[in-house]
Amino acid sequence: MSIFGFHYRLERKSVGLVLMIVGVASIGGLVEIAPLFTIHQTVEDAPNMRVYTPLELAGRNIYIREGCYACHSQMIRTLRDEVERYGHYSLAVESKYDHPHLWGSKRTGPDLARLGGKYSDEWQVAHLNNPRDVVPESVMPAYTWLSRTELRTDDLSAHLKAQRTVGVPYTDDMIANAAADAYGQASPDSNDAEGVTKRYGKDTNVRAFDGKPNQLTEMDALVAYLQILGRLTDVDAKPVADAGAKLGAKP
Structure with a gap:
């Protein structure tokens, strides 16, 4: 009382x-x-982790613009059924360069945290053009205009510079060559392709993601982003207990 x-x-x-x-x-x-x-x-650093290339960052911006994060999460929880379905659970360090993060809490579609390399570029393009061509039960809308829309590159340097202000370690060289690197990553036979691997590493995906060499589209950017999800570092290749103990799992 x-x-x-x-x-x-x-x-x-x-x-x-x-x-x-x-x-x-x-x-x-x-x-x-x-x-x-x-x-x-x-949360320890992953020493081999690289930043998004300008093309991948542009694809991420398109992913956000189209609201893909509303139906797809990018955080595999430590539950057994999630690990068996999607792969190694997500680690906090893997999102260190994500501004904003896209962990999500709702899944109309599957989690995409480790989508990179799971399907071919052709599958990704077909899926984005008409999801039901590859997943008959899909309720995802089609994004056919991405293949017809030229990717804007004149503002990519500003995007990289903005990312650097919040801690992403883009160099002056990366910022100055952002537009050329975006074109070069999707045009493997161009003179700009070599600069991409020089600045972002020899394992960087350099190819015509939409199947149209020497033509840079929003489809190139989005597929490039989807193909790098979960592959900015190799923590998912480590044994589950080992990687989790060293780098710390997300809650």
Whole structure:
């Protein structure tokens, strides 16, 4: 009864009530914020992790623009059925260059965290043009215009520069050559292709993603992004227990 009596008395004193509300809210905020101060101790870096290429980053922007994240999550949980279906559970370090992150909480379609390399470029293009051609029961809309829409590249340097302001380690060379690298990644026979592997690594996917060499489209960008999901680092190739212990799984 004394607790309720204290509460009733406190309600009659507006200043005291406000101070108590602030105090209780501060405790909750501290519980959420405090762990962030030790984030570098709990989540280790993946030494071989690379950044998105300009073409992949453009594809990610298209993925967000078209609302793909609303039906597909990019976070495999540690549950056994998810790991068996989608692969190694997602690790926090894998999202270090994702601004914003696209973990998601709703799945109308499957999780895409480890989609990269699972299907061919031709499958991805066919699926985006008409999902029911490859998945008859799909309710996903078609994105046929992507193959007909030229990819805008004149603002890619600005996109990379913006990413660098939030911690993504793009170099001045990467920023200066963003437009050329986007074209070169989708045009393996062009003079710009060599620069892509020089700046982003020899394992970077360099090919005509939409099947049309020397023509850069939004389809190229989106497929390039889908084909790199889960492959910016090789943590998924490690044994589940080993990788999780070293790098920390997402909750």
